[in-house]
Amino acid sequence: EKQPCMPTHPQKPLIIKTGVQFTTKVRLLVKLPEVDYQLKVKTTFDKDLPPGRVRQFFILTNNTKVMDIEDYSNGCLSVEFRHLQLKEKKYINGTKGNEGLLSVTEELHSLSFEACFTVQGLTIDLETCSLPLVVISNVSQLPGGWVSVMWYNLLTDEPRNLAFFGNPPRATWSQLSEVLSWQFSTFAGKGLNKEQLSMLGGKLLGQHASCSDYQVSWSKLSKENIPGKPFSFWMWLDSILELIKKHLLPVWNENYIMGFVSKEMERTLLKDKEPGTFLLRFSESHLGGITFTWVEHGDNGEVKFNSVEPYTKNRLSALPFADIIRDYKVISEGVVPENPLKFLYPDIPKDEAFGRLYNIQPSKVHPYITSTLIPISQLRSNTTTTPSSCQSPEPPMTPREFDMLSEHLCFDINSMSSPYSE
Amino acid sequence: EKQPCMPTHPQKPLIIKTGVQFTTKVRLLVKLPEVDYQLKVKTTFDKDLPPGRVRQFFILTNNTKVMDIEDYSNGCLSVEFRHLQLKEKKYINGTKGNEGLLSVTEELHSLSFEACFTVQGLTIDLETCSLPLVVISNVSQLPGGWVSVMWYNLLTDEPRNLAFFGNPPRATWSQLSEVLSWQFSTFAGKGLNKEQLSMLGGKLLGQHASCSDYQVSWSKLSKENIPGKPFSFWMWLDSILELIKKHLLPVWNENYIMGFVSKEMERTLLKDKEPGTFLLRFSESHLGGITFTWVEHGDNGEVKFNSVEPYTKNRLSALPFADIIRDYKVISEGVVPENPLKFLYPDIPKDEAFGRLYNIQPSKVHPYITSTLIPISQLRSNTTTTPSSCQSPEPPMTPREFDMLSEHLCFDINSMSSPYSE
DNA sequence: ACAGTTTCCCGTAAATGC
DNA sequence: TGCATTTACGGGAAACTG
Numbered sequence: 001e002k003q004p005c006m007p008t009h010p011q012k013p014l015i016i017k018t019g020v021q022f023t024t025k026v027r028l029l030v031k032l033p034e035v036d037y038q039l040k041v042k043t044t045f046d047k048d049l050p051p052g053r054v055r056q057f058f059i060l061t062n063n064t065k066v067m068d069i070e071d072y073s074n075g076c077l078s079v080e081f082r083h084l085q086l087k088e089k090k091y092i093n094g095t096k097g098n099e100g101l102l103s104v105t106e107e108l109h110s111l112s113f114e115a116c117f118t119v120q121g122l123t124i125d126l127e128t129c130s131l132p133l134v135v136i137s138n139v140s141q142l143p144g145g146w147v148s149v150m151w152y153n154l155l156t157d158e159p160r161n162l163a164f165f166g167n168p169p170r171a172t173w174s175q176l177s178e179v180l181s182w183q184f185s186t187f188a189g190k191g192l193n194k195e196q197l198s199m200l201g202g203k204l205l206g207q208h209a210s211c212s213d214y215q216v217s218w219s220k221l222s223k224e225n226i227p228g229k230p231f232s233f234w235m236w237l238d239s240i241l242e243l244i245k246k247h248l249l250p251v252w253n254e255n256y257i258m259g260f261v262s263k264e265m266e267r268t269l270l271k272d273k274e275p276g277t278f279l280l281r282f283s284e285s286h287l288g289g290i291t292f293t294w295v296e297h298g299d300n301g302e303v304k305f306n307s308v309e310p311y312t313k314n315r316l317s318a319l320p321f322a323d324i325i326r327d328y329k330v331i332s333e334g335v336v337p338e339n340p341l342k343f344l345y346p347d348i349p350k351d352e353a354f355g356r357l358y359n360i361q362p363s364k365v366h367p368y369i370t371s372t373l374i375p376i377s378q379l380r381s382n383t384t385t386t387p388s389s390c391q392s393p394e395p396p397m398t399p400r401e402f403d404m405l406s407e408h409l410c411f412d413i414n415s416m417s418s419p420y421s422e
Numbered sequence: 423e424k425q426p427c428m429p430t431h432p433q434k435p436l437i438i439k440t441g442v443q444f445t446t447k448v449r450l451l452v453k454l455p456e457v458d459y460q461l462k463v464k465t466t467f468d469k470d471l472p473p474g475r476v477r478q479f480f481i482l483t484n485n486t487k488v489m490d491i492e493d494y495s496n497g498c499l500s501v502e503f504r505h506l507q508l509k510e511k512k513y514i515n516g517t518k519g520n521e522g523l524l525s526v527t528e529e530l531h532s533l534s535f536e537a538c539f540t541v542q543g544l545t546i547d548l549e550t551c552s553l554p555l556v557v558i559s560n561v562s563q564l565p566g567g568w569v570s571v572m573w574y575n576l577l578t579d580e581p582r583n584l585a586f587f588g589n590p591p592r593a594t595w596s597q598l599s600e601v602l603s604w605q606f607s608t609f610a611g612k613g614l615n616k617e618q619l620s621m622l623g624g625k626l627l628g629q630h631a632s633c634s635d636y637q638v639s640w641s642k643l644s645k646e647n648i649p650g651k652p653f654s655f656w657m658w659l660d661s662i663l664e665l666i667k668k669h670l671l672p673v674w675n676e677n678y679i680m681g682f683v684s685k686e687m688e689r690t691l692l693k694d695k696e697p698g699t700f701l702l703r704f705s706e707s708h709l710g711g712i713t714f715t716w717v718e719h720g721d722n723g724e725v726k727f728n729s730v731e732p733y734t735k736n737r738l739s740a741l742p743f744a745d746i747i748r749d750y751k752v753i754s755e756g757v758v759p760e761n762p763l764k765f766l767y768p769d770i771p772k773d774e775a776f777g778r779l780y781n782i783q784p785s786k787v788h789p790y791i792t793s794t795l796i797p798i799s800q801l802r803s804n805t806t807t808t809p810s811s812c813q814s815p816e817p818p819m820t821p822r823e824f825d826m827l828s829e830h831l832c833f834d835i836n837s838m839s840s841p842y843s844e
Numbered sequence: 845a846c847a848g849t850t851t852c853c854c855g856t857a858a859a860t861g862c
Numbered sequence: 863t864g865c866a867t868t869t870a871c872g873g874g875a876a877a878c879t880g
Contacts, residue, residue, distance in 0.1 A: 018850085020871065088850090104849070137850050139872055291790065309790040318740030318795060330791075336758055368713065368731040373740060373795035440868085442853065510868095526867070559868050561854055 015145040018057070018086045018137045026113045026128070028077040037119040039067040041079045045086060047112035047129070049162070054107040056089040057135055086135060103223075105144035106165035108132035108152070132162055143238040147222045154179050165218070173201055174212035176221070180237065188244040189253045192260070199260040203284075204233050231287060239288035247316040248290065250357050256280065256344060257290070269345060270295040271303050276342025283310035290321065292328075294340050306340070308377060315375075322357035324375045325350065331377070437567040440479070440559045443505045448535050448550070450499040459541040461489040463501045467508060469534035469551070471584070476529040478511040479557055508557060525645075527566035528587035530554035530574070554584055565660040569644045576601050587640070595623055596634040598643070602659065610666040611675045618682040625706075626655050653709060661710035669738040670712065672779050678702060678766060679712070691767060692717040693725050698764025705732035712743065714750075716762050728762070730799060737797075744779035746797045747772065753799070 016022050026041055042064045046056045065079050111130040116123060132152060134145035148165065154176070155169050177197045185191035192200070204221070205214055222234040229236070240259070244252045251257055257280045261269070270277055275296045283289030289310025298304050311324060329337040344353045438444050448463055464486045468478045487501050533552040538545060554574060556567035570587065576598070577591050599619045607613035614622070626643070627636055644656040651658070662681070666674045673679055679702045683691070692699055697718045705711030711732030720726050733746060751759040766775045 017871090140874090141849080307790050315740070315795070318737070331759075334758060336756060337753075368729050373737070373797055375795055377791045439853090562856090563867080 014131060014149045015134045015136060015142060016086055017139065017142075018088060018135065021083050021085055023080065023082045024084065024111060024130070025078055025080040026115070028115070028117075028126075030077075037117065039077065039079070039118075040116045041065050041067065042114045043081055043084070044112045044114065046089075046109050049109070054102065054109075055104065055135070057086045057109065058089055060085040060087045102165055103144065105134055105136065105141055105148050107134070108148075108162040108164060109135050110160060110162065129160060131159060132164070143235060144222070146238070147234045150179055150183070151218055151221070168218040170215040170217050172212065173205060173214045173216055176216050177201060177212075183237075183241060184244075187241055188249065190255065196258070196260040199262055199265070200237070202262065229285070236284075236287060240282045243282075243288040243290065243313060243316070247313060248321055251280075251321055251354075254353070254357070256353055257282075258345065259290075266293055267305060270305060273346065274343055276340060277345055277347065278341045278343070279345040286310055286312070288312055290316075292325070292341065294342075296340060308375075311375075319373050319375065320357075320359055322354045323359050325354055326358050328375045329377075436553060436571045437556045437558060437564060438508055439561065439564075440508050440510060440557060443507055445502065445504050446506065446533060446552070447500055447502040448537070450537070450539075452499075459539065461499065461501070461540075462538045463487050463489065464536045465503055465506070466534045466536065468511075468531050471531070476524065476531075477526065477557070479508045479531065480511055482507040482509045524587055525566065527556055527558065527563055527570050529556070530570075530584040530586060531557050532582060532584065551582060553581060554586070565657060566644070569656045569660070572601055572605070573640055573643070590640040592637040592639050594634065595627060595636045595638055598638050599623060599634075605659075605663060606666075609663055610671065612677065614682070618680070621682040621684055621687070622659070624684065651707070658706075658709060662704045665704075665710040665712065665735060665738075669735060670743055673702075673743055673776075676775070676779070678775055679704075680767065681712075688715055689727060692727060695767065696765055696769065698762055699767055699769065700763045700765070701767040708732055708734065710734055712738075714747070714763065716764075718762060730797075733797075741795050741797065742781055744776045745781055747776055748780050750797050751799075 024043065028039065043059060044063065045059050049056055061083055063081065063084065065081060067077065067079050110133060113128050113130075115126040117126060118124075132149075134148050136142060136145050151168060151171070152161075152164055154171055156164060158164075177192075177200070180200065181191040181197060203226075204216060205211075220233070222232050225232055226236065231239075244257075248257065252259075259280065259282050261279065261281050266279065266281065270279065270293065273295055276294060278292045278294035280290060280292050283291055289312050291307050291310040293305055293307040296304050296306065308328070311321065316324075325341055327339070328341055329339050331337040341350055343349055446465065450461065465481060466485065467481050471478055483505055485503065485506065487503060489499065489501050532555055535550050535552075537548040539548060540546075554571075556570050558564060558567050573590060573593070574583075574586055576593055578586060580586075599614075599622070602622065603613040603619060625648070626638060627633075642655070644654050647654055648658065653661075666679075670679065674681075681702065681704050683701065683703050688701065688703065692701065692715065695717055698716060700714045700716035702712060702714050705713055711734045713729050713732040715727055715729040718726050718728065730750070733743065738746075747763055749761070750763055751761050753759040763772055765771055
């Protein structure tokens with residue numbers, strides 16, 4: 001009879017951060033004649049949650065609303081609550097929420113709606129409640145909260161099983177891979193293809209990757225760390241989603257980021273290609289990083305692969321990724337710097353692919369020379385020893401010796417008079 | 423008899439932001455025998471401020487404290503209030519604080535302390551209050567608040583003249599310049615020298631600059647915009663202070679930033695120096711920017727000056743300033759890029775001056791090639807027309823034409839099958 | 845000591861008020 | 863409408879708390 005709408009966290013419904021406003025809406029689906037009636041609705045958080053096992057929250061702000069006839073429009077009666085805000089209940093007795101079994105992002109909460117409907121002296125009480133909600137206190141918990149919502153929706157149709165994560169079911173790889181791809185299509189505009197999912201499957205399942213019926217546990221997805229890494233599979237994948245959303249959207253949507261490729265596959269793909277052929281993939285060793293790998297031929301004809309140190313959000317916010325690809329240069333001393341990136345795999349000339357994604361440098365009319373940052377890799381030339389540049393004493397000195405030298409030089413400077421001295 | 427200490431905003435006492443915790447302390451200076459007594463202190467904000475003219479605030483949190491004998495230590499009796507928080511009083515009647523005459527950062531407020539001292543049935547009441555305080559609601563108002571505190575302290579000894587900015591007195595340039603220099607020595611570690619102050623004086627006073635008795639008005643310092651600029655003198659100067667604090671501290675403290683030089687002076691200083699001699703100065707056209715100007719000799723022997731587009735906090739947080747100086751390159755097509763910066767004015771070889779301020783690039787052991795950003799200025803070579811690089815069609819095309827071309831190329835790409843298509 | 849969690853608060857963006 | 867001021871809240875870091 002009533003259909004509760006969900007509170008909305010920007011892009012991530014069902015996750016509420018304490019102290020941050022959210023909105024919710026209830027719709028009365030019954031069709032009514034426009035006579036004399038009144039509807040009063042009250043929202044309560046964690047209404048009949050058994051205390052002790054998990055944290056409990058309440059709505060700080062006003063949570064009751066009376067609806068008049070004016071609110072009746074476009075065929076259905078609805079009440080919207082705005083500016084709601086959650087705060088944790090503090091326990092008088094020593095009992096503490098969150099008894100250690102579940103992490104906070106596995107705790108499920110709910111929002112209840114109690115309505116009191118009055119028509120001509122007759123009163124009808126109605127009650128309903130929301131799907132399970134996750135409550136967090138910092139955005140850093142958002143990925144953990146979101147994967148909980150994902151797992152819940154994937155594996156149960158129950159509208160309100162708050163104990164779900166007490167013993168969470170497993171998912172088949174075919175179920176999981178679909179929902180992972182859906183994450184990318186929803187948040188980044190373009191889902192994952194078969195090759196990308198197969199690499200992810202291999203990473204998560206090891207040798208069982210090919211078997212789409214293989215069961216993945218909740219723990220494997222989001223709680224255990226990837227062997228040798230300090231983060232879980234989901235944390236890693238979500239960091240990539242965030243990177244795409246903030247810094248790589250156009251490049252991702254043009255399908256120019258292969259992204260998920262194993263290193264073996266990468267070499268297989270590149271080894272027979274033109275020198276200067278490159279592909280883009282995400283870092284497996286660090287959260288939220290993207291790198292490019294290109295192939296070149298050594299002096300004696302052997303195939304060489306190079307990958308640049310991954311770019312993370314800090315770097316990318318100083319310089320957009322397409323511009324990095326355009327401007328990337330390898331510098332060896334005394335040689336004209338060269339951009340080794342020529343063809344996006346398999347054989348698309350770089351500027352054809354990225355041309356329209358480049359930022360046109362706004363050339364100002366100012367008395368200033370414009371300046372950009374460009375990404376370079378400096379190679380210590382392993383050709384013949386070129387005489388070192390006169391500008392700076394390139395250390396064959398140790399850093400220690402260098403510091404001492406600098407100190408002495410500075411002493412001399414300080415004893416000079418200059419327009420800088422006070 | 424009592425000495426109130428000030429609430430502490432980090433680095434900027436006397437300025438309190440609403441909703442942000444502050445601390446205050448009162449000391450009872452009288453020496454007492456350790457007998458049976460009790461001291462109760464209450465703090466009140468805006469205690470007897472006449473309502474209507476300015477905003478009024480109150481202390482949200484608990485504001486009373488009882489002191490026991492234990493608190494008596496190191497010879498004086500003191501009460502410290504922590505976690506105090508301010509909120510604006512909302513007026514029941516239509517009267518609104520801040521009636522337009524003063525800006526919020528010119529409104530002065532105060533914190534009152536009422537103490538009730540009980541010894542053996544005898545009660546003594548005491549009262550005192552703080553120096554004037556400025557209340558802000560956003561850190562963006564901090565510079566405005568701080569210059570008010572500065573002006574107040576500079577020009578009056580009255581402990582509590584809340585109407586000070588109703589008709590603020592003028593300061594002589596000699597008074598003002600001293601306090602400006604003091605700002606730099608306090609917040610950036612090194613004050614301003616005569617030459618720097620003289621440029622500032624010229625900027626603020628025009629032709630009266632040489633006269634240290636010349637009077638500067640409050641408005642001229644912090645309310646009127648600099649002619650042709652959308653910011654006041656103080657806003658400009660404070661943006662530079664912030665830039666130094668966050669990004670230029672070591673360079674500033676080595677006295678390597680001349681900073682405040684007029685363009686005429688800059689040319690006079692550089693024109694007879696070795697080519698490649700450069701100096702560092704702050705941008706006058708934009709808030710919080712630093713640039714370098716270097717001198718070089720043209721083909722036919724004439725002296726040329728170049729200044730790079732100023733670096734602002736965004737750029738500097740991607741790349742420290744010393745590294746910018748080390749790595750800066752001017753690139754002309756097909757030519758080995760060169761760093762035009764050779765000698766810090768007057769004649770200090772660049773690496774002698776900045777050597778120990780460079781960030782040592784941590785060369786990782788990874789399978790990755792390390793990569794940095796380097797600042798470059800690309801010169802459209804005005805020598806003979808070199809054949810354009812094969813990599814990208816350097817526009818003699820208009821951007822419009824270029825976009826169209828790119829679009830067509832992309833259409834072709836999309837109709838290909840590639841490992842990127844889903 | 846430590847990890848999971850919350851609080852704090854700057855700084856940007858958006859909303860609000862006049 | 864534009865400007866001054868406040869509110870909102872993401873994100874990094876510090877503080878808390880078993």
